[in-house]
Each structure stands twice: as C-alpha cells, then as structure tokens.
Amino acid sequence: MVIMIKLCRRGAPGLTMLVVLSMPGVATGAAWDITPTLRLRESYTDNMNLAPPDQARGQFITEVAPGVLVSTDGPRLQLTLAYTLQQVAYTRRPDRRNQQLDANGHAALLADWLFLDARAGISQQNVSAFGPQLIDPALSNRNSSTVRTQSISPYLRHYFRGLATAVLRYDYQHAASGGLLDVRSRAASLQLTGDNGGRGANWDLSLQRTQMDDAALAPVTLSNAALTLSYPLNSSVALFATAGYEKQDYHSASAQPQGRFGTLGGVWTPSPRTRVSASIGHRFFGQTYALDASYRLRSMFWTLSYNEDITTTHGEFFSVRPDALSDFLWDLWATRIPDPQLRLKTIQVFLAISQMLGKDGNVNFFSHRYYLQKQGQLSGVYSTARSALAVHLSRTDRSGQTTNAIDSVLLGPDQLSLTDHTRQTSLQIGWNWRMSARGGLNVGASHARARSLTTGREDRNSALTLSLTRQLSSRVSASADLRHVRHTSSAGGAYRENGVGASLIVSF
Template sequence: MVIMISLAPRGAPYQLSMLVLLSLPACAIPAEWTVVPSLRMRESYTDNMNLAPPGQAQGEFTTELAPGIAVSTDGPHLKLALDYSLQKIHYTHRADRSTQQLDAQGHADLMRDWLYLDARSSISQQNISPFGPQVLEPTQATANSSTVRATSISPYLQHHFHGLATAQLRYDYQRVASGGLLGVRSDDTNLRLTGDNDGQGWNWDMRADRKHIDDNALPPVSMNDTALTLSYPLNSRLSLSATGGYEKSDYHTGGAQPQGRYWSAGGNWTPSPRTKVAASVGRRYFGNTYSLDAEYRMHSMFWSLNYNEDITTTHGEFLRIQPTGLSDFLYQLWAARIPDPQTRLQTIKVFLLISQMLGPDGNVNFFSHRYFLQKDWKLATVYTSPRSALALSLTTTRRTAQSSSAIDSPLLKPDELALEDRTRQSAAQAGWNWRMSPRSSVTVGASHSRAESLSTGRSDRNSVLTLALTHQLQPKVSASVDLRHVRHTSNAGGDYHENGIGAALTVAF
C-alpha cells in the first residue's frame, strides 16, 4: 500500500509531498498507529514586530490559530514520525498571513533483506543571513527570513551475502526551495560494499558515489567520489582504519580544481558501553582534514564533542541529518518521568528548541548558491535529575567560500557580495527545565551568538532570554505562557532590542 501525503497551499511554487510505503501485505505485521489532531490558539504581543532600531520599532498584538496533526508508528516494517501545523496569524496593524511547519521522516522495509525506503520532508521558517535581524518565531516578519521546503526520497536495495559482503545500492532524490531565493534539485546514486568477516581480522568497505546537482542560479554540477576503507580490530575495544580514494567535482572555483586523490587514517575506541571516541586525520585537495566524534554517558549525564570539516552547500545543510545523541538520551532517561511516548517527545522537542534557539547548533545556515569549506566544533552536555534537566552547548562554525561571490548577487546587495567570503559563527546556549509538579513545568533558555565576516570585519551579536511556563489542564488540554527578551548589536548599525509575551492553549483530539 502507498500513502501520499501532500502538504502545500494552493498556488505554492511546487507541490511538497511526503511518500511513505508500507510493508507488503503478505508479510505485514500489525503495528500500533498514533494519530493526534490538535488545535493551538495563541495571543501574543511584541514591542518590536519589525525588529527595527529604537525610534522605528512597532508594537503589535497577534492572534494565532494553528491546527495540526501528529502521526507516528514504530512497527517492524515501518517507522514514521510526522508533525505538521498550519499557522493562521492575524495582526492588528498589518495584513494577515499563513505559515506552515512540517517535520516528517519515515523508513519502510518493502522487501526484507532486499528493498527499503527512507524519506524526509520539512517546511520551516529560516533566517536568510546571520547578519541583520534574526527571526525567532513565526509571527515575526522581516526581509531577512524566508520559508524553506526540503524533501528527500531515498529507495535502496540492500542484501547480505553471507561470508562475502553486504551490498547496498541507494538512489537519493533531494529538493530544496525557498521562493525565488533557492531552488535546488539533486540526484545521488551510491553503491557500497562492506566485507563480511564475522568480526575477525581485517575488513574492507568500498563505495562509489555520483551526484548531479541542478541549481536555478548555476550550471549543472557533477560530483564523483570513489573510496576504499580497510579496518583492523586490535582488540574488542580499539580498531584502526585507513581510507584512500579519488574525488572530482566540476563546480566553478577560483582556486585549485576540486578534484584529486585523498586519504585518511584513524581509529575507534570504545572502552565501555558508555564511552566511545572516533577520530581521523587525512588530506584532501583543499588541505589537511580532521574529524572527531566523542560521547560519554553517565546515569544522569551525557557529553558529546564533535569536529567535522567538509565541502558543503546551503541546500546540503538543510537536508543534513542532525545528531540525535541528546534527544535519544533524554528519551530513555525520561521514560519513567513522562511515560506517554508522544508527550515525552513533545517535551523534549520544546526543551531543546528553547535551549537551541537560532538553529540546531545555534548558528545560521545562511542562504547562498556557493560551495563552502565548512569547519564545525560542538561541545554539548545535558544533566538531569528526577525533576529537572540542564543542557549546555558551545559551537563554532567557520565557512570559507570556494566559488565566486558573483553568483549570490540575487541574494546580496552589490556592496555585500564579499560579506560571506569567510565567516565565523560562535554560540553559547543553555536551557533549564524544572518539573514543578506532575502537570506543570518551567523552561528557561539563554543564548548568546556572534556572527563575524572575516573578509569585511562586520560583527553582529545576538542575546536571547526566554521563559516558558506550561500546565496540563486536562489529559488533552495544556496551557502555556512564554516571555522573551532579545538584544541585537552590530558594528554596521541596525542595533535593536525586542520584548515579547504570549499565552497559548493547545487541545489534542
């Protein structure tokens, strides 16, 4: 059976679809489905709706009506989580408007040990640039925000040949669009063979990848990558690996051609079930490369430290799968505290949203048609007690453009084309949740971020404080009150501050 869920308003630039394939009837096993329609009503006020400097700020009351639906199942052949809402926003001094929020992902086993399908889709409001006013909630509207629609559909064949290898042939179709600002489609075909040595001695992994990218502002781009990895376990806790390969891309660059041989060497250390460290060092056509992925779990605490560097794009970052370490840890730890899975997921989502306010890592994935060398550092931790949780994160993202700024002329003013040649974004974030009673909780969030243009010297800072109180009135009715204080400063001018308050009532059916 095939289910097509189409979520796009009439007249939208294209029809956004989420394809979910259920397991074949002949081998289907009944699974429990959870379908929760909801309605959220919210009244809010801000003293600076347009995020303008003092003297130009405009206060505004807003009324938000947001019907939504959450669908989930976790069966043996299908895993699906979909959360969609449509916000109808009424303003007192400007025209009404509508926004959408969608977060959906699914995995289906269509033919066990042969045919599978992964799919993801999202609709979200994103800041266009890290420089200038930063939108924090759907009611705000500035020239520095836009709606982004992203979709990925990936069927693949996978089979285990005992004693030889596991083979996977995957096709991935991706699409990212945001009005006339972004419009990118890509087709990716990947073949991967992983040796089967039953965990004894040397093993190998070979992959070949070919991607074709169509950007509405650029000529088509092809990217090819072929690599072989050899690994050897020194013991049950430590293994070493080495990779060699060749890559070639044909996007236009003013420097070295994006092609050549590459190599890396590293290891995986797992001294206990609670600790793991993976690290590597290597070299690619743009220079030396390093990576680090470390996690440490305690009964009530989780730590993670990550470093990664790669060639990336704006649309690629919108489709990147974010690490789930913190959310997985909270989901397991809060099983006794919040027994209902849906309520637990929603509580975790709100908690992480408040403690990570400008994006998944506190930094802005700014709009661009260019290719970048991106280097990311992230240190994150969460500590929990029976009634509270504290999350902290420190992040730094550096981007160095690999292609000409001229292709971004539709996005930037002529005197701003060099603004994003080299950038550095840093953020410190904290979130604290206290469960005052079985039905009431308070969440406090604080964030300070800095966006720097290393090529022009511009520096923008954003500080945010939030407070949210929630109370479960009835099993399916909850109320919340939220407060917000924002300060933005820049050495290029445009400083502003904003205060907001809102009260919401959410009913699940």
C-alpha cells in the first residue's frame, strides 16, 4: 500500500483517491494481491537510433526494472495496477530511466448511489505516424515521447423503479507529454434510461457538457443532447432512432460544428453467440455510418466495427480498448492455464506480440487539432488445445477540422499540411504455441502504412518478432527474443533494425 501511495503522489490523483477509498470500509472483505517484481534484461541492437544504414550504430543495452503488481476484486472495490521503473544502461551513451504505469479502479462508495472510476497511465508513444517508429522503449529516437494520462470520474447512479435508471457523472481527464501536449477536460453528464420492465419500447436521454483546456489553444466547450427510442420487433431484432442537438465552439475550417443530428439503426441477435448492430445518420459534417458485430464459437471469436466521429489526440488516449478478445482467451484458457496470474501474463504477452504499433495498429499522432476520424477494425482469434492465432486489420482516416497552423511547434512550418488528411492501415498477426506446461513460443508480424493524402508522403513499417518463454519456477520466468524491423518512406530516411535479447523476471 505504501508503494501505491508513493506512485499516486507522482501524478495520478485519481489513483490517490482510490487508495484512500481502499482503506477499511470500502475494501471490506476484499483480498489484496500485491506482488513486487524484478525484470533483468540484456539485449543488443544493431541500430540504436533507428537511423539510415550509413548512420546505424550497434549497442548493448542492460535493463534493471523493478515493479509492482497490485490487484483486488472485492464487492465494493476493484483495482488493478502495474508499475515498472526501468533503468537502462547503454555502452555508448548516457543511462536513461523510463516509467510504465497502467492502473484502473472502480469503487462503490455508497451502495446503489455513489461510485468512482479512476485511471492512470505512463507510457512511451510515437509522436508522429511519419518517420521512425518506436516499438521497444529501450531504444531512442526523436519521434517518441513519454505520455502521462490520468482520469477520475465520480458519479451518482440510482434505479427508480418503474421510471428510469439515472446516472449523473463528473469526469476529469489530463494528458501531458513534456512541452508537446498538455490537455485537460472537465465534463458533466446526465443519462436517464427508461424502465419498461423488459417489455416493449424504451427510451434513453443523454445530456453532456465538456470544457476542453489545451495549453496551446483557447478553451473549447462541447455540448450535446440526445434522445434515443428503441423498439423490439421480436426476440432477435430491435430498431432504434436517435435525435439530438450538438454544439462545439472550436474554430472550424469547414462546416460550423453545431446543429441537429439523427440516427436510424437496428440490432440483430440471432443467438447468444452472434450480434450485429448497424446504423446510418447525419451530423453537421455529413452522413455517418456505424457498425458493431461479433461472432463467437467455442474456439473462435471475431469482431468487426466501424465508426465516424470528431476526435482529438487527447480523446484517443482515453478511448477504452475493447477487451472482448482478452475476455475470450481468459475463459478459453481457464483449464489450459489454471493459474490466474500466469494466464493473465500469457494473454498480455500474446496480445502485445500481435499489436506492436498501438492499440489498433495505427499511431495516435500528436496534434492540437480536431479531426473527423473514420475507423474500421476487424479482429479475430482462433485457438486449439495448444496454440492460438490472432489477426487484427485496421484502417483509420483523419481529416483536419481546424487550421494546421496550431501544430507549427510539433511539425515545423514546412510540414503543416502533412496531417491535413491522413490514412493509416495496418495488419497484425500473432501466433502462440504452448510447447509444454511451462514453455511457449510467440511469433508476431505487423505491417503498417501511413499516408498523407495532401502531400503524397507515404511511410511503411514492418516488424517481425519471435520470443521463447519458460516458467522456471512459480516465481521465476525467463524469455529470449529476436526482432527485425524495416522502415521505408517516400521522404527518405529508410532504415532496418535487428535486435536480440534475454530476460529474467522474478516475482517476490
């Protein structure tokens, strides 16, 4: 607990409050699992700075990374926290220190009334989708930066029998990265969901107002009001319609960001294993489409999604990654890997192998602009008794809605039009083979393309990784890995990088 409080004092007020709430009273009856860890790693790269071949320099890297894993899953408090302090020593350059933090918590302060959600993170991120791309935090280039995120969201929720379920929420978010980004948002929302007893038509009313404070811009206010009506035609088909009004006062370079909007759609659920939701609508920027589909068998799971929305770099950092694939693997591997901690670690390694360039394969590049983002994703996993194969295909289009002049500090005056309209596509494949009860093989491959549709620049990034893992004892595991990375660009600066390493992880 002392470790958690020290971490929270270093920039995670949301987690600080959760730690306070986890004291006796809130955490009554909860079992805590606090596991200190130590990772030792020795590796070699033949291109430390991800530079062109004539400038590539090899280097040995030594890492010492103490950390802590904290979790509890009680009736009134759920918390998971993973923190690592990475001390990196190089043979030809000064030592460096990195931090990684991934923490999520939920607390029920007053049963059926008052709740609290909190998140915090520290990670190394690529600044631009163009140029060298960092996939190993031990390496270094000018296109990466440490991002710190934190959010805290207290809310009131209560069920009024025969009327509605009401949720009144306040949400504070902060994302910062040195002098490149510093964005805060404060949002208040009210959601009312009608109580129809599970029969006939139902309704949902949503009201939201958000204040965005970007250190590089004037404050922006975003307001939204929407009413949704739904009606089940039968046990497997339901229709819904949404009407509302939105107003966003950022200075748009095209359509005024406000006006009425509407959506028509339906949900088809022919079985508990299959679900398809689709809609078509209209907003101030034009016609919109959305799709969310999933299909599940005993050993296979697929998801397909498409959405269109106005977004920002800050907003994408706080978007919640779907966890359907990890939930599927958690249930599927319950008998194969009965140890919960080992199973969770295996799933995390497996998904990390197949998703090396970001949560969806594409780069959430730094910008102070507002974008119209159109994103489609296809994800699937197929598992047998001893192996699993995951595939992820993604395409993301972004069109700038505000002037590019506000990104002059990030891009430079001669590159301002680079991100006016971008298209990123990526394909990621991961394969896991459980060779024995204690050992496994992971293979990952990815290929991503980033294209500026305004300037014509195109960058391609490919990566191939292979790792062997071995559980030496209940508290000690070892791994060895190989990596090959290629980068090409129509603007020059192509490079290759090869790496090899070995790690030892001890849990205390």
